[in-house]
Amino acid sequence: MVDSAQLLPVAQAARSLDISRERVRELVHGGRLDAVRIGRELLVDARSVEHRKSVVKPAAGRPLSARMAWGFLWSLSGHQPSWISPSERVRLKRYARERVPAQWPRLLSARARVHRVRMLPGPLARLREDPHAVVSGPVAAGRHGADLMAGSADEEFYVEAARFDELARSRRLRLDSAESNAVIRVPALSGVLRPPGAGGLAIPAAVAADLLDAGDERSVLAAQQLLTRLARSISSANERFRAEGRAGNTGVATSAGRE
Numbered sequence: 001m002v003d004s005a006q007l008l009p010v011a012q013a014a015r016s017l018d019i020s021r022e023r024v025r026e027l028v029h030g031g032r033l034d035a036v037r038i039g040r041e042l043l044v045d046a047r048s049v050e051h052r053k054s055v056v057k058p059a060a061g062r063p064l065s066a067r068m069a070w071g072f073l074w075s076l077s078g079h080q081p082s083w084i085s086p087s088e089r090v091r092l093k094r095y096a097r098e099r100v101p102a103q104w105p106r107l108l109s110a111r112a113r114v115h116r117v118r119m120l121p122g123p124l125a126r127l128r129e130d131p132h133a134v135v136s137g138p139v140a141a142g143r144h145g146a147d148l149m150a151g152s153a154d155e156e157f158y159v160e161a162a163r164f165d166e167l168a169r170s171r172r173l174r175l176d177s178a179e180s181n182a183v184i185r186v187p188a189l190s191g192v193l194r195p196p197g198a199g200g201l202a203i204p205a206a207v208a209a210d211l212l213d214a215g216d217e218r219s220v221l222a223a224q225q226l227l228t229r230l231a232r233s234i235s236s237a238n239e240r241f242r243a244e245g246r247a248g249n250t251g252v253a254t255s256a257g258r259e
Helices: 009-016 021-030 046-056 066-076 086-098 102-108 121-128 137-143 162-168 206-213 217-258
Strands: 007-010 035-038 042-047 113-117 133-136 157-160 182-187
Touching: 007 009, 007 046, 007 086, 009 021, 009 042, 009 046, 009 102, 021 042, 021 182, 035 046, 042 046, 066 217, 086 102, 102 217, 121 157, 133 137, 133 206, 137 157, 162 182, 182 206, 182 217, 206 217
Parallel strands: 157 182
Antiparallel strands: 007 042, 035 042, 113 182, 133 157
């Protein structure tokens, strides 16, 4: 929810971030700064400005493209991103080794546009079951095993672009709302929300990325818990794969010896 007492004119937000007013508008349009429109004036949430300065920490180098960001998240969640080439997979493995979670808000910022919206209880309930959406945020984190309660926080979702546009056109959600009750991320790549076998929750690595974007201590701790669980799961799967390979090789060698 955007507090009207914490709204900044575009020019003031630009000075605070040391960027142009045009860049501020681009960040608002891309969902990377929260803002509301009052009359004809665009006002930026001061907390969003501070979050960008202290958590996202823009630095030299560009974020990953949307396809690489989602390839990174799929890989960490134990899925095979079919759109990623073998050479790109090598790069993603290097990113997983070298990029600490504190760098994720910058690294993965191109994965989706973020919208704070207001929805009535009926459409909000239906969105939880929508096949073109997945639940993220604290609710998904808890279901994935992190020690985090949703509490009174806004509900969070990823929603496919076509469905988001439909919801906006039919006025089942209000954009630029000062009374938001949901955060919707619209992925910049289609077909990435539900890997084979996945259900109605965002994949664990995407949930961890969303929690790291939040930046508060409880969310960051829950993200670290999710990533630790993922690392253990992937390590166990790799060990099983190696064990099965050794068993298969032993069987082949034994058969060859008999011949």
